[in-house]
Structures are given as C-alpha cells and as structure tokens.
Amino acid sequence: MNKLLLENGTLVFASRILEDGYLYIEGKKIVNIGQGTLKVGEDVIRIDVKGKYISPGFIDMHVHGGGGFDFMDGTIEAFLGVSETHVRFGTTALCPTTLTAEREHIYTVLDVYKEALPLNKKGSTWLGMHLEGPYLALKQCGAQDPRYIRNPDVEEYRNIISYSDHIVRWSAAPELPGALDFGVYLREKGIIPSLAHTDALFEEVVAGYNAGYRLATHFYSAMSTIIRKDAKRYAGAIEAGYYLDDMDVEIIADGIHVPAPLLKLIHKIKGPDHIALVTDAMRAAAMPEGSSVLGRLSDGLAVVVEEGVAKLPDRSAFAGSVATANRLVRNYMRLADVSLTDTVRMMTEVPARILGVDSTKGSLQQHKDADVVVFDTDLEIYLTIVEGDIRYASEKEL
CATH class of the missing domain: 3.20.20.140 (Metal-dependent hydrolases)
Structure with a gap:
C-alpha cells in the first residue's frame, strides 16, 4: 500500500485556508488531515511542499x-x-x-x-x-x-x-x-x-x-x-x-x-x-x-x-x-x-x-479519494495525485 505525506502546505478547504498543514494518504484514500507535524513510520514517502497550496483535485x-x-x-x-x-x-x-x-x-x-x-x-x-x-x-x-x-x-x-x-x-x-x-x-x-x-x-x-x-x-x-x-x-x-x-x-x-x-x-x-x-x-x-x-x-x-x-x-x-x-x-x-x-x-x-460523486471526491476530507493537486500562487502545478498515485510531478523543485 502506498503511503504518502504532504507536509508544510497550505490546505484549501471549501471556506477556509489552513497554513502549515499536512495531508496523509494511505492507498487510494485520505487518512488524516491537520496542522503542524504528523508522526509517521519510515515506510511513508514524505514530501515537503514548502508552503504551496494543497487542494482537492x-x-x-x-x-x-x-x-x-x-x-x-x-x-x-x-x-x-x-x-x-x-x-x-x-x-x-x-x-x-x-x-x-x-x-x-x-x-x-x-x-x-x-x-x-x-x-x-x-x-x-x-x-x-x-x-x-x-x-x-x-x-x-x-x-x-x-x-x-x-x-x-x-x-x-x-x-x-x-x-x-x-x-x-x-x-x-x-x-x-x-x-x-x-x-x-x-x-x-x-x-x-x-x-x-x-x-x-x-x-x-x-x-x-x-x-x-x-x-x-x-x-x-x-x-x-x-x-x-x-x-x-x-x-x-x-x-x-x-x-x-x-x-x-x-x-x-x-x-x-x-x-x-x-x-x-x-x-x-x-x-x-x-x-x-x-x-x-x-x-x-x-x-x-x-x-x-x-x-x-x-x-x-x-x-x-x-x-x-x-x-x-x-x-x-x-x-x-x-x-x-x-x-x-x-x-x-x-x-x-x-x-x-x-x-x-x-x-x-x-x-x-x-x-453525484461528492461522497468520494471534490474536497479534502478523511476517507475521500486521494485526488489532490499542489500548486503555487500563479496556479502552476507541481503535483497531481489521482487516487493516491502521483501521476504528474513538475520538473521544477518544490
């Protein structure tokens, strides 16, 4: 099972922005979302997004x-x-x-x-x-x-x-x-x-x-x-x-x-x-x-x-x-x-x-599909994650 942690990001929710946020993915689902630091095992891929936005796909x-x-x-x-x-x-x-x-x-x-x-x-x-x-x-x-x-x-x-x-x-x-x-x-x-x-x-x-x-x-x-x-x-x-x-x-x-x-x-x-x-x-x-x-x-x-x-x-x-x-x-x-x-x-x-897919997609919530995008203030895309799988990673450094 893929395990992926995006950290040090700016999370985009429906009505608010959360700085210094993290998003933790296991398999195809979002498992944990929060602010600050999350302790995870050594088998987890950690990605520091350096303050960039973490948004629903x-x-x-x-x-x-x-x-x-x-x-x-x-x-x-x-x-x-x-x-x-x-x-x-x-x-x-x-x-x-x-x-x-x-x-x-x-x-x-x-x-x-x-x-x-x-x-x-x-x-x-x-x-x-x-x-x-x-x-x-x-x-x-x-x-x-x-x-x-x-x-x-x-x-x-x-x-x-x-x-x-x-x-x-x-x-x-x-x-x-x-x-x-x-x-x-x-x-x-x-x-x-x-x-x-x-x-x-x-x-x-x-x-x-x-x-x-x-x-x-x-x-x-x-x-x-x-x-x-x-x-x-x-x-x-x-x-x-x-x-x-x-x-x-x-x-x-x-x-x-x-x-x-x-x-x-x-x-x-x-x-x-x-x-x-x-x-x-x-x-x-x-x-x-x-x-x-x-x-x-x-x-x-x-x-x-x-x-x-x-x-x-x-x-x-x-x-x-x-x-x-x-x-x-x-x-x-x-x-x-x-x-x-x-x-x-x-x-x-x-x-x-x-x-009719809002029960599984469209927002950053626990147990929803791990469809996630990371972008900067100019909306340049750095990462696109589809159901927990990184399907696009920019050549630019995060």
Missing part, C-alpha cells in the same frame, strides 16, 4: 480533447492521450465529451471508452461520458457540425442509453420537439440532462427545467438571450438561467469565451454554489498555437488557434477552448475578483456534487 465535466488528441478520434490512444495531458494541469477526474456525429460513431466512441477504461493508469480518471448533441438547435450550432444535428429520436436515444451504462450526462436543446420527454427519460435513467446550443425562450427553458434540465452547458456560449420580435422583447435561455435559483451553470473561464464583466455578473447572481468551471477543451489544448482540427481528424472542422482560443479560419467566431483547469482557476480569481476558496470550489466541490 480539479474535476472537469466537459472535455473534448487536448495534447493533439480528441475523444472523437475514437481510439484508445486518443482517450489516454487526452487524460495524460490534462492531469499535468491539475485535473484528477474528467468527463470525456463527444461532438455531434452520426449514430454509428457515437457507438464507436462509447465502445472505446469501455475498452480504454481499465488501461487509464497515467491520466485523469473518467467519471463517465458526456454526450453533447446531436439534439441541438441549428441556429445555435456554433462549431458543431450541422450535418448531424437533429431532433430527439425516441428509438435512437433509448438504444444508445441501453447500449452503454457509462453515460452520465447528455446536452441538448430543451425547446426541440420531444426534448422534454427526452429530459424526463434521462432523469429516470440517472443521467443528467443539460441544456445546450439552445435558441429557447425563457418559458421553454423553465419547461425544460421542470423536465429535468437543471444544468446549463457552457453558459452564454451558443445560448439565446433577449430578442425583439414585433416590437416586443422576449427573454431567452441566459435570463432563465439567472432566474432559476437552482439551475447550475458551467463556465468556460478562459477569459475569452466569457469576458471579465460577465464572469463578475455570473458570480454575483449565481454564486459559487451553482457555478462549475469547465475547460470545454479541444485537441489543441496544451499544444502550440496554429492550425488544428475540432473533432475527429478525418472530417473535423479546421480551426486556427491564436490569442489563447480556437477560431474559425475567417476569424468570425470562436471554435473551441484550449484552456486547462489551472488556467480557469487563475483567470476566474483574477478577472472576477473571487477568492481562492470559492474558485477552487467551482472546480472541485460543485462539479462533484452535480455529477
């Missing part, structure tokens, strides 16, 4: 790719490559996410997830698949391929759900014909319905909320807002997301998809209890800027990465995020003037609660 509910790989590539190499990329930036657990595609390829990706699951020994762990599409609003397709966008098909989605027990969330537009029944069915199966790429009016989002859509995928991105029609104004999905107190929202906090004034507004209205930070990262995350592809290499969307974001080649719109989890935390803190404790909660405790 980051949980990313929405990841498409990174390190030159995309889950839509549909290969074991891609699945492992994405996870081994994001673990370097503090992500201890993530949800592999699809893009809109033909039915056969969705099955292929689900097959690869199952096949790759026992092989994932070096990267972030997986908390289940997130299907984004194909039931989206065509007017809000964003960088999703319009060829495959369609309305919910009862036979199709029931077959997909019966095919795999690894689907934990599914993003769709709640205003589409059949989308409310789809949301109810997902809830019955223990899957999270999430509104996304939606052109819904306020009332349609409220109806979706009542049908189970309690999470907003990449809030503000590909989402309706106030429109004017026949001299009258109508509220959209963004306004409904604010109005519904219990609606959780996920934010791509790269500082580009959602600028600083909106980050501040979201935090003021929703508060840290209902905000989850997500990278929504594509294959170009952690890669040099330049040309890339959103989606699978064979027929994905050509994009250009510059100024910290992926764009369409004509620069008319964003085409994906290249963020990493540590960048989200750093940006949200600085751009929205939010405390470290609140920001870390949005990257750990909140997604754990949304995904």
